[in-house]
Amino acid sequence: MQADMTTFLMVVQFFISIGLIAAVLLQESKGEGLGSIGGGGRMFFNQPKGSEKVLEKATTYLAIGFLTLSVVLSLM
Numbered sequence: 001m002q003a004d005m006t007t008f009l010m011v012v013q014f015f016i017s018i019g020l021i022a023a024v025l026l027q028e029s030k031g032e033g034l035g036s037i038g039g040g041g042r043m044f045f046n047q048p049k050g051s052e053k054v055l056e057k058a059t060t061y062l063a064i065g066f067l068t069l070s071v072v073l074s075l076m
Contacts, residue, residue: 006076013069020062027055 002076006073009069009073009076013066013073016062016065016069020059020066023055023059023062027059028052
């Protein structure tokens, strides 16, 4: 029974990881990198578009899901 649950959670984690990779790759590069430390003010004046907000939220939720599943699987 526990082996079936572990396998199921591993499959779910696999699909979450694929979704996370896709969400990160689809995001538009901000092109700031470490340049924002030295006074790159572009990041404060650019308003994110609708699709960028959706991808940001998807990335956040997928990363939280991946982290949670990783902890759960390591405890099983």
